[in-house]
Amino acid sequence: MNRRVILLIVFGALLVGNVFFGLQYYLVSAEARGLQAQAQKAEINERVLDFTALFVDKVLRANAAVDFDTRLSLENAVRNLKDPEILAEWNAFVKSDSELGAQDSVKKLLSTLVSKIRK
Numbered sequence: 001m002n003r004r005v006i007l008l009i010v011f012g013a014l015l016v017g018n019v020f021f022g023l024q025y026y027l028v029s030a031e032a033r034g035l036q037a038q039a040q041k042a043e044i045n046e047r048v049l050d051f052t053a054l055f056v057d058k059v060l061r062a063n064a065a066v067d068f069d070t071r072l073s074l075e076n077a078v079r080n081l082k083d084p085e086i087l088a089e090w091n092a093f094v095k096s097d098s099e100l101g102a103q104d105s106v107k108k109l110l111s112t113l114v115s116k117i118r119k
Helices: 002-060 068-080 084-094 099-118
Strands: none
Touching (some): 002 068, 002 099, 068 084, 084 099
């Protein structure tokens, strides 16, 4: 009888240990998924900020027309964002027919970029 009690206590301790470590695993894996999502968002924000800085420096602060190489680097940068909404605003800006249309497209593009960073 003494041996059964000892085995029952050991079995109970092992069972409690398994439940405890299973719960800890679940909590840590959930936290890891949350941290991974935050890291991905931070990476996206950084790419959007890099494109925004490039756009401001090369387009808005330009004293002359934007040359082909600059336009190509901007095009590559906006495509690397892999965001259809930003790409659509970029295409609207590039296809603007007039200066007024381009100004309106720039406002929409910058607004979209800022809203992407806020999310």
